[in-house]
């Protein structure tokens with residue numbers, strides 16, 4: 001496979017959790033993170049430094065995704081749409097996050113393939129997906145199934161079904177879940193709570209999935 005990938009992740013660790021098989025295939029040049037949470041960006045820098053992959057936050061200044069906190073209240077679809085509307089509102093003449101993401105996507109050179117989140121269930125992942133869909137890229141865009149959000153049977157089935165009306169499955173790879181878990185535990189110390197709560201889910205056999213627009 002001679003394709004060269006750049007991965008856009010809403011939060012630090014999303015790229016690894018959803019795309020470990022592509023990342024370990026050594027065809028990824030860059031991982032770009034929307035949220036700029038300095039202590040988590042430092043974790044990405046250690047992992048991708050060891051893998052020889054460049055990584056950077058999309059935003060110059062520290063920026064935390066407050067929607068994560070709201071998400072803990074288990075937002076329904078309407079609530080998610082409201083969050084998207086809030087984030088889209090122009091803020092005193094500054095460029096909105098939506099504009100920054102759209103500009104970033106448009107600037108990726110045509111010889112690369114962008115891996116962007118499919119945006120299932122998690123409101124901020126959906127926001128990033130929605131921005132990517134609005135952009136006019138020169139490069140091809142593939143969409144990765146968001147782990148763990150898009151793997152929760154209870155809450156994500158409707159979202160995934162809705163998304164597969166516009167996107168079709170392109171690639172399925174058996175995840176090396178032991179490796180995914182070991183890397184999470186070694187590099188993403190700030191996510192200790194998540195790793196402890198979700199270790200069954202992380203170690204569950206599952207396929208990593210890539211979708212393209214129909």
Ligand SMILES: [Zn+2]
Pocket residue numbers: 010011014122125
């Ligand atoms: Zn995320």
